[in-house]
Amino acid sequence: MIPLTQAIAGTFLLWILHQWYAFETMKRKLSAIPTIGSSNFILGYFHSLRFAFNGHELVAEGYKKYPGGLFKLRTPATTSGWIIVGSGTEIVEDIRRGSSDHLSFFAAMSDSHGSRWVGGIRDGSNDSPTEPYHFDVVRLSLTRSFPSRFDDICDEISASVGDMFGHSSAWNGVPLVRSLVPVIARTTNRLFIGLPLCRDREFLSGTQRFTSGRVATANVLQLVPGALKPLVGKLISPVATALRELEPILGPIIRERLHQDAVQGAERADRPKDLISWLLDFSPPEKRNVEDIIFRIISLNFVSVHTTSITIANALFDLAAHPKYLAPLRAEAEGAVEQYGWTKEAMNKMRGLDSFLKESSRMRGTGSTSMTRKVLRDFTLSNGITLPAGSVVGIASRGLHHDSEKYEDPLKFDGFRFLRLREKEEGGELKYQMVSLHHDYLLFGHGRSACPGRFFAVNEAKAVMAHILLNYDIKFPEGVTSHPAGKWFSASYTPHPSAQLLVRKRV
Numbered sequence: 001m002i003p004l005t006q007a008i009a010g011t012f013l014l015w016i017l018h019q020w021y022a023f024e025t026m027k028r029k030l031s032a033i034p035t036i037g038s039s040n041f042i043l044g045y046f047h048s049l050r051f052a053f054n055g056h057e058l059v060a061e062g063y064k065k066y067p068g069g070l071f072k073l074r075t076p077a078t079t080s081g082w083i084i085v086g087s088g089t090e091i092v093e094d095i096r097r098g099s100s101d102h103l104s105f106f107a108a109m110s111d112s113h114g115s116r117w118v119g120g121i122r123d124g125s126n127d128s129p130t131e132p133y134h135f136d137v138v139r140l141s142l143t144r145s146f147p148s149r150f151d152d153i154c155d156e157i158s159a160s161v162g163d164m165f166g167h168s169s170a171w172n173g174v175p176l177v178r179s180l181v182p183v184i185a186r187t188t189n190r191l192f193i194g195l196p197l198c199r200d201r202e203f204l205s206g207t208q209r210f211t212s213g214r215v216a217t218a219n220v221l222q223l224v225p226g227a228l229k230p231l232v233g234k235l236i237s238p239v240a241t242a243l244r245e246l247e248p249i250l251g252p253i254i255r256e257r258l259h260q261d262a263v264q265g266a267e268r269a270d271r272p273k274d275l276i277s278w279l280l281d282f283s284p285p286e287k288r289n290v291e292d293i294i295f296r297i298i299s300l301n302f303v304s305v306h307t308t309s310i311t312i313a314n315a316l317f318d319l320a321a322h323p324k325y326l327a328p329l330r331a332e333a334e335g336a337v338e339q340y341g342w343t344k345e346a347m348n349k350m351r352g353l354d355s356f357l358k359e360s361s362r363m364r365g366t367g368s369t370s371m372t373r374k375v376l377r378d379f380t381l382s383n384g385i386t387l388p389a390g391s392v393v394g395i396a397s398r399g400l401h402h403d404s405e406k407y408e409d410p411l412k413f414d415g416f417r418f419l420r421l422r423e424k425e426e427g428g429e430l431k432y433q434m435v436s437l438h439h440d441y442l443l444f445g446h447g448r449s450a451c452p453g454r455f456f457a458v459n460e461a462k463a464v465m466a467h468i469l470l471n472y473d474i475k476f477p478e479g480v481t482s483h484p485a486g487k488w489f490s491a492s493y494t495p496h497p498s499a500q501l502l503v504r505k506r507v
């Protein structure tokens with residue numbers, strides 16, 4: 001009999017050898033691509049931890065050294081231990097054109113969020129091009145339906161901003177991101193599942209716990225060596241807890257909807273027009289069950305609430321830092337609402353606000369990379385370099401957004417930059433809208449997997465901003481004069497969670 005300690009040591013050694021072999025094989029395949037940092041197996045592991053805490057600086061270094069080209073970095077966020085980062089129009093366009101058989105956003109996210117270890121994959125496998133059907137629900141049903149629900153959306157914005165910012169005409173400090181998350185969670189869920197659930201504390205805290213749990217789990221899994229990921233993922237996964245907590249709240253509604261659909265059919269006039277109905281319209285028979293529908297509702301909360309809250313928080317901090325924009329944006333919002341009411345048409349007329357939000361996201365956004373794709377089959381770029389199957393590629397979006405070749409005076413905040421371009425350039429009216437996709441602006445990615453929720457997100461963000469502009473004065477607390485520094489983890493950015501904004505109700 002081999003003693004237990006020797007068996008453990010032997011297994012560990014075998015695992016190290018396997019890791020080393022996989023690492024060297026991928027390194028050889030990526031040899032045409034220069035490395036930022038170390039490509040030594042041991043040193044590279046420590047370097048990959050540096051990526052977890054300082055990824056944006058490494059990406060910025062690579063962007064500067066290899067403009068318009070590719071570089072690679074060690075990262076704990078991918079299964080191969082490498083991420084390839086590209087820049088320049090040619091590479092962005094190559095990735096945009098890549099077919100779903102070759103490049104997959106879903107597989108890249110499943111890897112970096114550790115979905116295979118936390119029980120998050122409901123469609124296909126980790127390496128399958130099959131994307132979850134709820135992406136199509138957002139692309140089609142949600143995007144078509146939200147304009148007719150704009151009354152509800154604005155009603156929830158008014159109620160939730162009032163609850164978070166208060167109604168006092170004296171200055172009052174609010175931690176901005178923490179105050180906006182419940183506003184966006186309520187507003188988004190007013191569209192997703194309506195009243196009264198969108199205000200239900202248990203429902204909101206359950207979805208929020210799931211979201212923060214998913215982010216924390218993904219971050220922890222990045223730091224855990226590969227062999228331990230399945231065990232650690234299972235131990236700390238927030239999925240089972242969220243399903244258990246939300247079953248008593250959502251379960252009866254979903255069961256009743258399934259029952260009514262079975263008895264009366266899905267075409268009945270009184271069928272609610274909400275996310276549950278839209279999901280049931282798209283779900284294959286084997287996935288028409290309570291647990292699966294709850295999982296998709298919380299997954300859509302996960303992708304939508306924080307991204308939109310961060311976008312609005314960035315813009316409000318920029319507004320406090322550049323108060324000269326307050327008067328023109330207010331006048332624009334007042335005029336649009338007077339003429340069109342709180343409708344999507346009014347939001348379309350707020351072109352200055354569209355430009356302001358877009359510029360704010362260009363300056364900060366949600367991270368330093370975008371268009372992340374897992375390579376499912378060898379993929380050759382127009383520069384002749386082949387990205388091997390199993391590798392992960394992304395674009396250095398922040399570098400691109402701050403590049404003087406792409407934007408004039410790129411580090412200067414210019415709130416009406418995109419408005420001017422929209423008015424000046426032929427074809428600019430469409431090209432420079434915040435929702436428009438372009439190889440020089442990657443807040444929402446680009447191509448087939450570009451964010452399908454962007455039409456709703458931009459209109460929701462504009463409605464929140466317009467509501468705040470018309471009903472509140474805002475400024476920084478004493479002593480703060482510029483946009484507060486945010487926080488980075490890996491390549492993701494979030495405004496500082498405790499940074500404050502002073503608000504008071506306008507009288």
Ligand code: HEM
Pocket residue numbers: 105106131134135138142300303304305307308311366370371372442443444445446447448449450451452453454456457458
């Ligand atoms: C300002 C807020 C938002 C930002 C900045 C944002 C950003 C992004 C980005 C960068 C991607 C990946 C695109 C790519 O790699 O090409 C993405 C994908 C996605 N987003 Fe958003 N998003 C936002 C809001 C939303 C909302 C509100 C929803 C849902 C209602 C949503 C649903 C999705 C989905 C389902 C995907 C996966 C798309 C696919 O792979 O086909 N997002 N988003």
